[in-house]
Amino acid sequence: MGAASRCRESTAEALRRARRLTEGEVGGYNLSMKMSEFVQNERIVQEIQNNIETGRMPHAVIVEGAKGLGKETLVRIIANACVCRGNTKPCGECSDCRKFMSDCHPDVKYLDGNEPSGLSVDKIRGIRQDAYIKPNEADKKVYVLLGCEKMLPPAQNAFLKVLEEPPDNVVFLLTATSATALLETVRSRARVYSLTPVGIDEETEYLQKRFADKAYEEIRNAAENSMGNIGMAVELLENGGEEAVLLAEEIFAAIPARDEYKLLTLTYKMIKDRAFAMAVTDSLLQTAGDAVKASVGAQYRSQCAKDAAEKMSGKRLYGILQTLYKAKTVLKTNVNLNFFCTWLCATLRT
């Protein structure tokens, strides 16, 4: 079979590929990433690197962690390393790496639990049969199973069958928000790596390199708001900053009227994700601080703050400021965002 026909793909596969490529960019994966460029969780990266160099890669690996921590990025680097023929794997230069980078390596297959029936029993049975056929080109066959928290028990049981007697040259790389979503029997046959957020200073340093054109203050803010979750910070810096400021202005303008319906519709837009909610809260806090200053005749920065100061008493503005400080603390805990929006709306209204 020629390379061209191997790379032939269905429309669905092409769409998936396009999504993987674009999401890869957002998630910080440029499709030729070296193991050492994965900035988070050094100890884990070191262990994986050793396993690859010594040819002792476990048959199954589960990478767990919250959205934005780099699970998919890490499993892609491992998948690439598993098929690479260079010295430092992945080398990014050999023909296997090049095929991997153009997303058409015949020995790397993806299943995605975030797609409808992406990890169905049928799909799992399919890889079970395929796994016993020898690799086409590389020394190993790699199956990347994304979003495994969505894999239902029947599919997990089907998967277990191949894990119980894994073919020698096969590696399964799974990602899940939490490995506990998988059956104990599956978990115990895999090496589990738990990704954790990085320190704010480390995150800031990484973001400064990646967003060299952005001001330090904006970068530091994104790092603090994402609490060490690099994926979240990247998303904030790429899309969320301006959107958060605009929403905060709308919310602040709606506060004086105490219109519950309008406030609720606006605050509910914060539900998108924690980092975005944090960025909006931050922006609200700045405006509230500015409005308190404007109310006592001090220098203020935004017109929105000036308008609020004219419509509300100093006491109410101060109360809003207190609420927003509290909102920031609450957001740093694992509060349910739905609950948070309702609480914030109710408190801002009174």
Ligand SMILES: [Zn+2]
């Ligand atoms: Zn290579």
